[in-house]
Amino acid sequence: MKQCYEDYEATADWLRSKTAQRPKVAIICGSGLGGLAELLHNKVVFPYKDIPLFPQTTVEGHQGQLVFGTLEGQQCVCMQGRFHTYEGYDLKQVTYPVRVFSLLGVKTLILTNASGGLNSSYKVGDIMLIKDQINLPGLVGNNPLCGPNEDRFGERFLCMSDAYDSDLIALAQQTAEEQGIEEFMQKGVYCMVSGPTYESVTEGRALRTLGADTVGMSTALEVVVARHCGLRVLGFSLITNMVVTEYDSKQRANHAEVLETTRMRTQVLEGLVTKIVAKIQ
Numbered sequence: 001m002k003q004c005y006e007d008y009e010a011t012a013d014w015l016r017s018k019t020a021q022r023p024k025v026a027i028i029c030g031s032g033l034g035g036l037a038e039l040l041h042n043k044v045v046f047p048y049k050d051i052p053l054f055p056q057t058t059v060e061g062h063q064g065q066l067v068f069g070t071l072e073g074q075q076c077v078c079m080q081g082r083f084h085t086y087e088g089y090d091l092k093q094v095t096y097p098v099r100v101f102s103l104l105g106v107k108t109l110i111l112t113n114a115s116g117g118l119n120s121s122y123k124v125g126d127i128m129l130i131k132d133q134i135n136l137p138g139l140v141g142n143n144p145l146c147g148p149n150e151d152r153f154g155e156r157f158l159c160m161s162d163a164y165d166s167d168l169i170a171l172a173q174q175t176a177e178e179q180g181i182e183e184f185m186q187k188g189v190y191c192m193v194s195g196p197t198y199e200s201v202t203e204g205r206a207l208r209t210l211g212a213d214t215v216g217m218s219t220a221l222e223v224v225v226a227r228h229c230g231l232r233v234l235g236f237s238l239i240t241n242m243v244v245t246e247y248d249s250k251q252r253a254n255h256a257e258v259l260e261t262t263r264m265r266t267q268v269l270e271g272l273v274t275k276i277v278a279k280i281q
């Protein structure tokens with residue numbers, strides 16, 4: 001499928017015609033982390049299957065609906081479930097909602113994800129503020145901005161050295177302190193791989209050597225597209241499991257464990273994001 005500017009506009013127009021809400025903040029919820037959307041007030045909910053040109057979620061823990069509403073007085077739109085390339089979607093489909101958000105007037109994008117910990121000082125249940133990313137698929141040609149540039153969204157050559165907004169990171173750190181949760185907050189580098197396989201021992205070690213603190217199968221593509229259309233970005237990675245980097249380990253990565261850990265920390269992450277949203281200008 002080849003998306004054109006008019007497709008994004010058609011989806012945004014349809015949403016605008018169905019709700020008077022005009023969110024400035026969008027939140028993409030990671031695996032098992034969609035509970036945040038339940039906290040919105042005056043909710044208007046659109047199942048993805050009803051939204052023109054929207055893909056559908058296929059992964060457990062990704063509900064598949066777009067929720068508009070107010071969080072701490074701030075108008076938000078929340079994706080309860082995201083899209084991944086391993087589901088068979090292409091790069092433009094995975095990132096489709098981000099451009100729609102931009103056309104709706106969103107200025108700030110908050111992303112959450114579940115990830116495997118690579119940094120040996122991290123523990124399962126830690127929440128990592130993403131300070132930078134390695135877009136591994138993008139580095140080898142699978143970048144969602146490949147193809148003709150759409151100038152109405154952004155420029156051809158995009159700077160990514162300031163992808164994650166330093167002011168929002170500082171706000172998040174300050175808020176975590178106020179919440180008394182610094183003990184399991186980390187700040188580090190998220191690496192995206194395409195999945196759906198979890199890492200072999202040597203792949204895990206290689207990613208660590210590259211400078212990654214966590215690894216997952218999402219987020220980086222959405223961030224590239226968000227930055228291209230000028231959105232400010234804040235990202236949280238919940239460490240749901242530690243990547244196996246020793247051959248004699250009996251640990252085996254699995255999605256059930258990923259979802260189990262998100263249940264353990266979902267309320268803390270929801271509380272943190274809620275308080276941050278309240279402070280976003």
Ligand SMILES: O=P(O)(O)O[C@H]1O[C@H](CO)[C@@H](O)[C@H]1O
Pocket residue numbers: 029030031032059082084112113114115195216217218219254255258
């Ligand atoms: O990144 P999110 O969507 O949170 O999901 C993560 O969890 C799944 C693997 O357990 C993968 O989809 C990985 O990317």
Ligand SMILES: Nc1nc2[nH]cnc2c(=O)[nH]1
Pocket residue numbers: 114115116117193195197198199215216217240241242243253258
């Ligand atoms: N690639 C990858 N994605 C994850 N998502 C949650 N845990 C993991 C992991 O260990 N590896």
